[in-house]
Amino acid sequence: MDGSKAGDAALSEFLCFATYSANQAFHQFYAPLLARVGLTYPQYLVMTLLWSQDTRTVGEIGRILNLQSNTMTPLLKRMEGAGLIERRRDTADERIVRISLTAQGRALRDRLTGLPGAVAAASGMTAEERGELIGALDRLRRNMTEAARTGSAQGGGQDAGSISGT
Amino acid sequence: MDGSKAGDAALSEFLCFATYSANQAFHQFYAPLLARVGLTYPQYLVMTLLWSQDTRTVGEIGRILNLQSNTMTPLLKRMEGAGLIERRRDTADERIVRISLTAQGRALRDRLTGLPGAVAAASGMTAEERGELIGALDRLRRNMTEAARTGSAQGGGQDAGSISGT
DNA sequence: CACAGTTTAATCGCGCACGATATACTCGCA
DNA sequence: TGCGAGTATATCGTGCGCGATTAAACTGTG
Numbered sequence: 001m002d003g004s005k006a007g008d009a010a011l012s013e014f015l016c017f018a019t020y021s022a023n024q025a026f027h028q029f030y031a032p033l034l035a036r037v038g039l040t041y042p043q044y045l046v047m048t049l050l051w052s053q054d055t056r057t058v059g060e061i062g063r064i065l066n067l068q069s070n071t072m073t074p075l076l077k078r079m080e081g082a083g084l085i086e087r088r089r090d091t092a093d094e095r096i097v098r099i100s101l102t103a104q105g106r107a108l109r110d111r112l113t114g115l116p117g118a119v120a121a122a123s124g125m126t127a128e129e130r131g132e133l134i135g136a137l138d139r140l141r142r143n144m145t146e147a148a149r150t151g152s153a154q155g156g157g158q159d160a161g162s163i164s165g166t
Numbered sequence: 167m168d169g170s171k172a173g174d175a176a177l178s179e180f181l182c183f184a185t186y187s188a189n190q191a192f193h194q195f196y197a198p199l200l201a202r203v204g205l206t207y208p209q210y211l212v213m214t215l216l217w218s219q220d221t222r223t224v225g226e227i228g229r230i231l232n233l234q235s236n237t238m239t240p241l242l243k244r245m246e247g248a249g250l251i252e253r254r255r256d257t258a259d260e261r262i263v264r265i266s267l268t269a270q271g272r273a274l275r276d277r278l279t280g281l282p283g284a285v286a287a288a289s290g291m292t293a294e295e296r297g298e299l300i301g302a303l304d305r306l307r308r309n310m311t312e313a314a315r316t317g318s319a320q321g322g323g324q325d326a327g328s329i330s331g332t
Numbered sequence: 333c334a335c336a337g338t339t340t341a342a343t344c345g346c347g348c349a350c351g352a353t354a355t356a357c358t359c360g361c362a
Numbered sequence: 363t364g365c366g367a368g369t370a371t372a373t374c375g376t377g378c379g380c381g382a383t384t385a386a387a388c389t390g391t392g
Contacts, residue, residue: 016192018303023189025310026182095357095370122313137184144191147288261340
């Protein structure tokens with residue numbers, strides 16, 4: 001498409017970098033607004049899940065957010081410490097920890113009703129454009145996850161260092 | 167567009183979440199491949215910049231990656247420790263630290279020539295589709311950054327807690 | 333020359349995010 | 363009944379990423 005050789009490609013032509021930067025920009029937009037109610041961005045995602053359906057297991061939340069227990073556990077403990085959620089071991093199956101909102105956690109919802117709208121406005125895109133972009137990103141995520149899982153670019157074996165050739 | 171009320175929106179309809187998840191998927195694809203040559207993803211971005219143009223200041227690199235010195239300094243120190251780059255104070259203006267590749271850092275390039283191609287293949291998208299997506303994400307990033315800068319959703323003042331209304 | 337203001341990096345503390353590993357529990361099956 | 367396999371969560375260490383602050387060096391103006 002362009003005459004760039006492998007290695008001298010400009011970062012601006014990397015899809016991964018565009019995604020990385022857009023994500024940072026979102027974070028920088030959200031962070032100060034969420035900080036006013038004492039939330040971080042991943043915590044807000046958890047709250048959004050619980051607002052739509054209360055009482056879920058750690059694993060359920062983790063699967064939706066693509067996060068494992070080593071990220072979820074401390075995150076949820078901080079949220080418990082902030083009084084937003086409760087963590088209770090299931091009595092029937094003690095491996096499972098159920099997460100549910102406190103009254104304070106439910107109340108927080110009313111203080112953030114305008115946020116999705118503000119973000120939508122800040123994006124400078126129409127609902128249709130946003131929908132298309134979400135679709136493209138979802139497709140990309142599925143493809144990348146599948147490729148990571150099957151190890152498409154695993155390369156040889158004993159050399160274990162080079163990723164040359166396509 | 168759909169009848170969802172603010173607050174019960176499914177996460178799958180959040181553009182921020184689609185971006186966040188796609189970024190995670192990229193990271194999960196890159197991380198094991200880069201680990202084989204001892205790089206992390208942000209370090210790979212720095213290397214890519216230096217491969218296309220050697221010897222840049224900390225600030226220059228940070229501006230391109232949208233990272234500040236509090237992220238750059240330790241990252242670059244780790245890369246220096248790994249023998250990939252050198253950090254040298256400018257003799258004329260001692261505030262400035264210039265970053266340049268070592269021979270080892272330059273050599274690493276040849277072990278990653280296939281990576282952009284592998285990522286492109288893993289994306290499951292044509293070059294044209296990727297180009298369009300990069301364009302949309304760049305536009306989004308610019309808009310979000312601008313909105314964050316001007317504080318579009320700053321809300322009132324003394325209450326300092328609610329973000330209600332659009 | 334002095335001194336305020338600006339620029340450039342560095343430092344500190346906190347919260348993700350993940351690889352590797354550990355622990356506790358449940359289930360199936362001999 | 364007891365044991366191995368599988369499941370759900372937790373722990374530990376490392377590396378970003380950022381807000382707040384600090385420190386050092388430069389610049390411009392009187």
